[in-house]
Amino acid sequence: MKTNKIYAIMIVGLIALLTPSNAHAQQSGIKRTDLQKHDLSIPGKETVQARIDFDAHTSFGKHAHPGEEIIYVIEGSLEYQIEDETPVTLKAGEVLFIPAGKFHSAKNHTNAKASELATYIVEKGKPILVMKK
Template sequence: MVREPRVGRREGGAMPFGGRAIRWSMIVGTLLGGIGIGATGHRLAAAPPSFTEAPLLRTDLAGIDNYELIVSRLETAPGWSHGRHYHAGHEIVYVLEGNGALVADGKPEQRLQAGTISYVPSGQIHAGRNTSRTEALKFLLFRIHVKSQPISIELN
């Protein structure tokens, strides 16, 4: 039986020094690459989904002391959520695009889609989220805000 020599190996099966160095560099490179990918993946997974808010109008309400109207356009990333919170003023949400959900304490979940309008009374504890994994949720947010109070009081 004739045995073909393996590429990169000496007679007797031993790898030359160069082959050993290449093998070790491949092992170390693979490990370091895996650690780098794992760390990056962890960092990306840990980052909360984001949103952008563009203020459109902020004005005093005529004849109503200490109240203002704030109108904003919000765009949320797929999977975004805003945990339980409340406001000292009223909120009205009008959905432009996408799908979401609004959950107010003691009430059934309200599904949101383009054309949906929702009212959250002052002091009502609620949470909202973008239910899509692929599309942004875009909406107009109208706030009747008590000037001396924070816009949102977070609960968790």
């Protein structure tokens, strides 16, 4: 009986690992489109690039990544909060660096769509993001 539970847990974990990373970021009003993913010359590291589109008045809750995130706002404006720091609002053409493991959130407070290009330099094999509990 215990063996069946262990197998079930392993299967659920494998399914979660193999599920495309864009499934993590699909919330109402937010769409994540993975653009590219490549191994880096640094052992155990990879880069993932994605476009995240925010409908008007939407937000993505506190989460962290197993590596650095570099954000470029493509259109509109977005407010970012990194842990307990003062929130910063970026408009199209502006950038933000988020250190590895720092919990952060993003909000579109406007009546227009906003989009960002997110580039992650992360540990290979780990989930691209972890939501704060």
